[in-house]
Amino acid sequence: MSLTALEIRHMETLLALAECGSLSKAASRLFLTQSALSHQLKALEIHFGASLIEKNVRPLRFTAIGQRLLTLARTVLPQMAEAGRDVARLAQGHAGPLRIAVQCHNCFDWLMPAMDAYRTLWPEVELDIISGFLMNPLPLLDQGEAELAIIHDRQEPPPSIVFSPLFRYESVALMSPRHRLAAKPWLEAADFGAETLITYPVPDEMLDVMKHCLTPAKINPKRRTAELTVAILQLVASGRGIAALPSWTVGNYLERGYVVSRPIGQHGLRCELYAATTRAGAEAAYIREFIALTRIQSLTEFAGVSAL
């Protein structure tokens, strides 16, 4: 009933619960099963002799006791994280540079805010983006020219490399509200055939729609390219063609009604992002924390982004 019995794991659970609003969501964020959290909560409730959350309401609500423990978690966990950083700084003679190889334009949208947040935690780390937009950035890691690479979709990592899951997002088709395809509840590959597809100026393999949907269906629509996301959206809004972008990059435009979004395929087109490091990099605290931070931050900031 006293100090022990409430473990760090429990505080992390409470924090995730507060942000996700359901056991199952919180579980996947913590890389655990829903069952684990259910058991955890049950144990706590037995221990304290009172319930911590009301689960019959969505999103779930914290009881007074649950809130007290939640505020504890909110004060304690950051203190521990800070101590962990200090120790890492002391243990491994001051951290090196962190050069990030990115494959896709979209990445900047979530990478930038994450880098900003990270910089306050590890001011001495030299952050750098390597944006050659290479097809395969993994060799850069082995060659020591980058510490981190952002990888699309699950694949078998080479022995020298470690993958860490970041998150899953959905790519949606975007079109003018007056576009004829806007009438359909969802688009299939064939719908793209007669359209002009507006994309970033990169190879097809680096475009989610092409790689996962159109190329397999042997459909190759007309193209028009733009460097910037806003430019693509402008073209879409003025009816010059359709585009396919991650759902969370276009929140504002959707809300204002300039464009509408439709799932690609009946169940949507889901893409996965992984962070790749060398085995050594996966040990280094300052790199591990960058991965953890981008993951959490993206999961909380962006709607339509989910844990994997």
Next chain:
Amino acid sequence: MSLTALEIRHMETLLALAECGSLSKAASRLFLTQSALSHQLKALEIHFGASLIEKNVRPLRFTAIGQRLLTLARTVLPQMAEAGRDVARLAQGHAGPLRIAVQCHNCFDWLMPAMDAYRTLWPEVELDIISGFLMNPLPLLDQGEAELAIIHDRQEPPPSIVFSPLFRYESVALMSPRHRLAAKPWLEAADFGAETLITYPVPDEMLDVMKHCLTPAKINPKRRTAELTVAILQLVASGRGIAALPSWTVGNYLERGYVVSRPIGQHGLRCELYAATTRAGAEAAYIREFIALTRIQSLTEFAGVSAL
């Protein structure tokens, strides 16, 4: 390398280490083996890639990293304890009274400071001492007339009662520096035969020397009694007889040279104290914390007091 891996258990270990100055002492305070702490530290050192303490020097010293984690523990653990109290208050409608049955006079010496400390943590608990000096205070617990009883020496608790170890102390013989027995390095039972023994006015069974040393040896010295510890010490200092008291009650008098202390028996006379509660009481947070607090406080405040 980051947040997780440092558990509450580790912080408690660091705290105990800082106070005890050795693995083995800290271990017994935590109710663990020395081996457990050694494994714990090893795991942490592997995890952080650096050592936390220098063990080749006594008392052991913390490295910079160890100190950082120690200060973390010193901030985090009290926060968790406070949250635990708040939750207990919320969960079990405000705690009841805490009436403590004591057998011996000496107990006041450590009970009073502990009660003062406890009162600031649980102001709403009504503290009370029941000092009938009964031989067997356990029935009071069953009858609901006390919540806690202080018990001397290990014994088999009745089924309705739970014992919690408090600490072990040593009773020493006290005499004037000019007393003839002061020449001996330690006293045996026979030495007391010709002396006047100065004690509290209570039955023999409640006096450590009598119960564990003289009565078994069938030695019954002359007596003189005094209510207060200071009065006993005054009589001893002026050569009116010898006394036997817990070593830590007489610190000041020893330092000033008014009296000297000698072990009773070759290896000293060690006594054990336990806290007894009903099974229900052992569940209640406000009672458990009183026990934990008195134990820790006595262990840290008084020299010659050790964990059991």
Next chain:
DNA sequence: TTAATGACATGAGCCTAATTCATCACAGGT
């Protein structure tokens, strides 16, 4: 030097307990 003592290290095995797995139950929405 040889014992003897005290403190920490270490590997093996045990045992607790946290997690998963495979279900079940329930609610809300269509």
Next chain:
DNA sequence: ACCTGTGATGAATTAGGCTCATGTCATTAA
């Protein structure tokens, strides 16, 4: 009624923390 999402539950599995029985090392005494 049926599906979908969410939480609960008991059993089985697994991980990892602790103890036990040693080993090593340093210090002190004979």
